[in-house]
Amino acid sequence: MAEPISRRRLLAGIAGVAGLSLAPGVFAACAGPSQTSGTSARASVAGTKPPTTVGSYYSDPVPRAAMQDVVDSFMASTGLKATLNTVDNASFQNGINAYLQGTPDDVFTWFAGNRMRFFAAQGLAGPLSDIWPQIKGNFSEGAQLAATAADGKPYVVPFHTYPWVVLHRKSVWERHGYETPATFDELVALAQRMQTDGFVPFAFADKDGWPAMGTFDILDLRLNGYEFHLGLATGRETWTDARVRDVFDAWHRLLPLHQQGALGRTWQEAAKSLVNGEAGMYFVGTFAGEQTDEAGRDDLEMFAFPPAGTQFDAEKSMDAPINGFMLSRAPASPDVAKAFLAYVAGGEAQTMYVTANPNRIALAKDADTSGYTNYQHKMADAIGGAGRLTQFLDRDSRPDFTGPQGMQRFLQDFLADPGQDLDAYLGRIQAFWDSLP
Amino acid sequence: MLTRGQRRTIALIVGLPLLLQVLFVWLPAIASIGLSFTDWNGVGGLGAIHVVGLENYANLATVDPAFWPAVFHNLVWLFVFLVVVMPLGMFLAVLLDRQLRGGWLYESALYLPLVLSFAVIGLIWELQYSPSDGLINGVLGTNHQGAIIDWLGDRRLNLGAVIVAAGWRHVGYVTLLYLAGLKTVDPTLREQAAIDGATEAQAFWRVVFPILRPINVVVVVITTIEALRAFDVVYVINRGLNGLELMSVLVVNNLLGEASRIGYGSAAATLLLVASIVPIAIFVRWALGREAP
Numbered sequence: 001m002a003e004p005i006s007r008r009r010l011l012a013g014i015a016g017v018a019g020l021s022l023a024p025g026v027f028a029a030c031a032g033p034s035q036t037s038g039t040s041a042r043a044s045v046a047g048t049k050p051p052t053t054v055g056s057y058y059s060d061p062v063p064r065a066a067m068q069d070v071v072d073s074f075m076a077s078t079g080l081k082a083t084l085n086t087v088d089n090a091s092f093q094n095g096i097n098a099y100l101q102g103t104p105d106d107v108f109t110w111f112a113g114n115r116m117r118f119f120a121a122q123g124l125a126g127p128l129s130d131i132w133p134q135i136k137g138n139f140s141e142g143a144q145l146a147a148t149a150a151d152g153k154p155y156v157v158p159f160h161t162y163p164w165v166v167l168h169r170k171s172v173w174e175r176h177g178y179e180t181p182a183t184f185d186e187l188v189a190l191a192q193r194m195q196t197d198g199f200v201p202f203a204f205a206d207k208d209g210w211p212a213m214g215t216f217d218i219l220d221l222r223l224n225g226y227e228f229h230l231g232l233a234t235g236r237e238t239w240t241d242a243r244v245r246d247v248f249d250a251w252h253r254l255l256p257l258h259q260q261g262a263l264g265r266t267w268q269e270a271a272k273s274l275v276n277g278e279a280g281m282y283f284v285g286t287f288a289g290e291q292t293d294e295a296g297r298d299d300l301e302m303f304a305f306p307p308a309g310t311q312f313d314a315e316k317s318m319d320a321p322i323n324g325f326m327l328s329r330a331p332a333s334p335d336v337a338k339a340f341l342a343y344v345a346g347g348e349a350q351t352m353y354v355t356a357n358p359n360r361i362a363l364a365k366d367a368d369t370s371g372y373t374n375y376q377h378k379m380a381d382a383i384g385g386a387g388r389l390t391q392f393l394d395r396d397s398r399p400d401f402t403g404p405q406g407m408q409r410f411l412q413d414f415l416a417d418p419g420q421d422l423d424a425y426l427g428r429i430q431a432f433w434d435s436l437p
Numbered sequence: 438m439l440t441r442g443q444r445r446t447i448a449l450i451v452g453l454p455l456l457l458q459v460l461f462v463w464l465p466a467i468a469s470i471g472l473s474f475t476d477w478n479g480v481g482g483l484g485a486i487h488v489v490g491l492e493n494y495a496n497l498a499t500v501d502p503a504f505w506p507a508v509f510h511n512l513v514w515l516f517v518f519l520v521v522v523m524p525l526g527m528f529l530a531v532l533l534d535r536q537l538r539g540g541w542l543y544e545s546a547l548y549l550p551l552v553l554s555f556a557v558i559g560l561i562w563e564l565q566y567s568p569s570d571g572l573i574n575g576v577l578g579t580n581h582q583g584a585i586i587d588w589l590g591d592r593r594l595n596l597g598a599v600i601v602a603a604g605w606r607h608v609g610y611v612t613l614l615y616l617a618g619l620k621t622v623d624p625t626l627r628e629q630a631a632i633d634g635a636t637e638a639q640a641f642w643r644v645v646f647p648i649l650r651p652i653n654v655v656v657v658v659i660t661t662i663e664a665l666r667a668f669d670v671v672y673v674i675n676r677g678l679n680g681l682e683l684m685s686v687l688v689v690n691n692l693l694g695e696a697s698r699i700g701y702g703s704a705a706a707t708l709l710l711v712a713s714i715v716p717i718a719i720f721v722r723w724a725l726g727r728e729a730p
């Protein structure tokens with residue numbers, strides 16, 4: 001899933017893309033995040049092990065400071081040196097291709113799943129086979145799988161995660177006597193009751209193109225199962241399959257219970273309508289907790305999307321995207337880089353990060369959860385209760401398919417006109433998949 | 438006859454910009470045209486580039502659901518700018534030229550948006566148009582479930598809403614250019630026309646407007662370029678999706694990101710290049726050609 005990008009960061013990113021419309025080659029050569037501090041640092045140390053460099057897209061103040069703390073404590077506990085190079089989030093993600101082909105930092109922040117596999121397959125990232133035996137035991141099997149590429153080698157150190165769940169406010173639900181629905185039908189009945197009580201049952205937003213993928217994912221996982229969903233994402237199944245149509249039919253029925261004007265609304269605004277009591281529920285990643293304060297998060301409850309009455313309910317699948325660290329293809333200081341990766345695989349570093357950013361939880365088994373907020377405990381419980389974890393459509397599929405010119409647009413097409421001829425619509429999606437190189 | 442020194446100076450004055458132009462404009466443009474016949478994804482060197490002929494162009498025209506909307510939206514944008522925004526700017530310039538009381542106030546209000554980049558314009562109007570939290574729906578009382586007007590999400594409205602935002606800035610630009618032109622018109626010409634019994638409208642259309650022809654050419658060219666290169670406003674608002682497709686966005690969205698389709702985006706860029714250069718070249722040639730005796 002695309003990391004939520006604030007307007008400020010988007011504006012900063014635009015500075016980097018203005019005026020490149022006619023010169024993709026030139027753009028590719030210069031779009032990579034700057035390396036100056038990294039290279040000069042490398043050259044200045046001789047004799048001892050040269051410091052490693054960490055390229056980070058954690059550019060918002062709080063995560064940025066937390067990341068600096070992680071780097072500092074790595075240096076304090078190992079005596080090795082590392083430099084953090086933070087780049088504006090949108091620029092980092094937009095320029096990643098050129099960055100990895102240029103002179104990237106030894107270690108860089110990235111995502112598990114297919115977004116990692118894409119670079120692993122092109123030889124733009126280094127495998128973690130040396131350190132994997134000592135760190136893999138610290139992660140669940142699902143996280144290990146998400147960190148492994150098509151060649152069977154691990155490429156990502158899982159760092160933190162969050163679940164996609166139905167969020168709601170405890171105080172509002174208590175006042176109206178709402179109870180957690182145990183089945184899909186109960187969820188619909190509850191939503192209808194909320195509607196008569198004057199609530200918007202489901203807050204909803206898809207102006208940014210990617211949030212609706214969460215809804216698609218969970219409906220597909222519940223109706224058609226984990227294997228089919230991943231098959232669809234990777235091209236083993238086709239979009240013209242009748243089972244995909246079932247997903248959109250079910251979604252079509254649910255849409256009247258969703259907030260109007262989703263295509264003009266950001267997830268931040270939708271989260272606000274949940275927080276201010278206008279909406280009764282919001283199916284979203286728990287990063288939505290960023291839109292309120294600690295007291296507000298304390299009032300937030302969550303439950304996994306309920307079973308839909310199919311054979312796949314038992315899989316208890318859930319989108320829980322994993323963010324982590326990767327090794328670049330030719331690190332300048334490989335030993336120190338690997339020491340850093342081993343360090344961030346441990347509970348100490350992960351606890352430090354999720355304490356600063358309480359809308360995420362750690363993945364390391366030895367992370368200290370005693371300092372978790374109530375919200376974080378609920379997130380951990382939600383993920384703990386899931387059977388199969390998926391990464392989110394745009395991390396499970398190929399990036400050119402799920403980008404703004406692909407599935408983001410197609411899902412918006414559906415939301416703009418849910419009553420359209422779905423067979424023709426799915427045919428267009430498949431034609432787009434087939435047209436990709 | 439020019440002296441050797443003069444010739445050297447002229448060669449320098451002409452040659453240096455020419456060199457920079459070729460190096461930084463034409464070579465990349467030609468490289469884009471070349472890449473548009475490949476399926477390069479930006480990874481690997483020349484060896485990783487496969488030629489696919491016209492496939493990118495064929496996919497643009499037949500498979501890509503954004504292409505024809507993008508072409509149409511650019512044409513709508515151009516039409517509104519030329520037919521509504523440009524005459525409005527001219528009209529405002531004529532009014533301001535009449536030394537209205539408090540004219541500086543109107544002038545500053547019109548020019549103020551000009552100092553803002555289109556990205557900031559997009560941000561400002563995004564806040565006005567927001568469905569639940571925006572000023573416009575708040576004032577209209579259409580900010581609650583059941584009544585929401587989704588200015589930026591509804592495809593029947595959002596292109597118009599965005600063109601209003603872009604026009605808000607561009608009208609000031611047009612006014613500024615025409616006002617500069619009007620200031621250069623010799624006032625005695627109007628007096629002469631008035632003495633000869635011409636009405637004010639006649640004096641403007643028959644006497645002043647023809648004198649403004651060089652300004653007209655400049656404004657038409659600038660307006661056309663602004664309409665074809667429109668990008669920042671929609672990119673800030675929703676990255677040019679859902680009814681706000683534009684050619685420039687098609688180029689950028691395909692070039693950026695981890696799976697950049699450089700070849701495909703270059704094909705879109707090439708089409709935009711041709712669409713920009715050809716009509717402007719024809720128009721300028723025609724307009725300047727008429728001027729020569």
